[in-house]
Amino acid sequence: MIATAHKNKMEDKNASYYMSLPYTFIIQPHTDESGFYYVGRVMELDGCMSDGETRYEVLDNLQEAMEGWIETSLANGLAVPEPASQGVVFSLQKALA
Numbered sequence: 001m002i003a004t005a006h007k008n009k010m011e012d013k014n015a016s017y018y019m020s021l022p023y024t025f026i027i028q029p030h031t032d033e034s035g036f037y038y039v040g041r042v043m044e045l046d047g048c049m050s051d052g053e054t055r056y057e058v059l060d061n062l063q064e065a066m067e068g069w070i071e072t073s074l075a076n077g078l079a080v081p082e083p084a085s086q087g088v089v090f091s092l093q094k095a096l097a
Helices: 002-011 015-019 055-075
Strands: 025-032 035-042 049-052 088-090
Touching: 015 055, 025 055, 035 055, 049 055
Parallel strands: 025 088
Antiparallel strands: 025 035, 035 049
16 A cells, blocks of 8 residues: 555656756856856756856756656656755856866
8 A cells, every 4th residue: 555655656746846846956157169158967867967158048958958857767767866955056166268
């Protein structure tokens, strides 16, 4: 009975549920041969990352990457980690040239 209740609770957690959680975004400025841009990743979702020309663009791109990451994991029966903490982390370190 407990296993069934746990399984039903897991099935209720769809992509919308996970997208509503406060995942930790790490956004850092980056400069390389292609120029200056921001790189962002979702701390709790291994390999979920994106980039953008502005902090706002990288946040939008991270939302899209998260949705794809979560949907792919759920479709393949893989566990989706829930947030370890709450909030957004911006690295304000100056990008090294």
